[in-house]
Amino acid sequence: MRHAFRTLAVTIALAAALPAAAGTYRPPTRADDGWPVADAGTLGWNTAKLATLEDKVADGSYKKITSVLVADHGRLVYEHYFNGGSPELLNDVRSASKSLTAMLVGAAIQRGAIPNVEAPVYTFFPDIHIEHPDPRRAAITLEDLLTMSSILECDDENPFSSGNEERMYVSERWLDFALNLPIRGYAPWVSRPKDSPYGRTFSYCTAGSFIAGAAVERATKKPLAAFAHEALEEPLGISKVKWNVSSEGIGMGGGGTRYRTRDLAKLGRLVADGGRWNGKAVLPSGWVHAMLTPHAQARDDADYGYLWWQFRFPIHGVETKVWAMSGNGGNYVFVLPERELVAVITSQAYNQGYAHPQSQAIFRDIVLGAIP
Structure with missing residues (x-):
């Protein structure tokens, strides 16, 4: 059984890491991890727009991006790894x-x-x-x-x-x-x-x-x-x-946790679905609602819930509020509950001024630009 699982994991890694021809799109590969997959094209996504991401990483327009994953209504519709990223890499978010x-x-x-x-x-x-x-x-x-x-x-x-x-x-x-x-x-x-x-x-x-x-x-x-x-x-x-601890051994609740990309998407999906995963309650829906309610203004262009950011992005010309986990290097888990959308972007552009604008541009121009 373990051998079969390792074989499947290798198959996913190879399929996701293989270079795609310019302007092409391929659906994610199904694995035994609880994630259904779907063809974005059949759901109305602009797959040509999604596929431009690989070209922009390849030509250096986007730098140090290691993975991008998109889930639509609980189904993976896009998944790609770059620059040494892989399905098994523990991303320092x-x-x-x-x-x-x-x-x-x-x-x-x-x-x-x-x-x-x-x-x-x-x-x-x-x-x-x-x-x-x-x-x-x-x-x-x-x-x-x-x-x-x-x-x-x-x-x-x-x-x-x-x-x-x-x-x-x-x-x-x-x-x-x-x-x-x-x-x-x-x-x-x-x-x-x-x-x-x-x-x-x-x-x-x-x-x-x-x-x-x-x-x-x-x-x-x-x-x-x-x-x-x-x-x-x-x-x-x-x-x-992987969780970090302080010098005296206390769990580091402020940063540095490492997760695989698909697992980060699970956390996003949990929040997008009001605290449920595959129909089972994991967190109270009331807590998720409170967590995703603005409680402070972080910047002129962003509000803050309970350790969650709320940004504003245009979707088909309409300014829309999007929640996000956000970390140094341009690491994001974007969540739009009303559309049941989750997008994960992992990046190793740590302490680089372009990191956050770049990841937000990928989400805005590629993901939201391709949404049905």
Whole structure:
């Protein structure tokens, strides 16, 4: 049986990796992984548009892309690997892992390990010494961390920020570092929460996502990777994955998790279908709805749910809101629930300025440009 599975996996890898002739399209290959496949052409997709992706990667228009996969109504309709990518490659999706942490918080609430999203953060860590106690810390909730809007002074986009993630990575104890961050202030050009959309001031903070993952560990009394396997991966048939840990051994809920492309698509499909996989509930539909509801304005062109981004893209000339897991290098899982669309783009353009615009262009121009 294992030999047959390995043979099938090799067949998929070879079929997906073989170069296609310019302007051609071929449907994904079916495997024993829970994914149905379909011919995009029979579903009304512009397959000539989809096929231009291979040409643009080949001529260097798109760089360092390793895979692109599209699922339509729970069926794979496009799958291709590039630049050393393969069906078995564990893609380092960096901060796209944060969206997984949000799912795990929901799973922990479902199991009663965490009371609700308003749970005070510091109550999970009574053993951590706080060097500068402040009564305002007691009011910080998990929701504040999930929406990147806590009062901790933490901004990964500001190298001067006390909570910049690079400072955390070089510390001996990440959790002590994160929980001891000072209370933030508001420069004259920064809107205070009461003046901000949704009543929250957004500040991108990996340390906050790390705290949220650590809270799940404390609440469930399991390593984050073990709880993720129990709550998400095993129900989805995901067997190959790598989770990172901090220097003191706490699961890294802020980034660096590695998944195969088809498994990333399963996570997207789970969310697109309201917490169900193949008709079976894995996450509460109410949590998925809350997760995919704007709670903060991240930028002028993007809102933020619970560790999920909401972007706006044109579909047939109509501006449409699309949710996404997003990580350094241009790694994305795009989800459009109302059309039951999932698109995965993996890329190794880490720390390159073109990475995110490039992956968003692939989604906008190729995937949405070809949608029925």
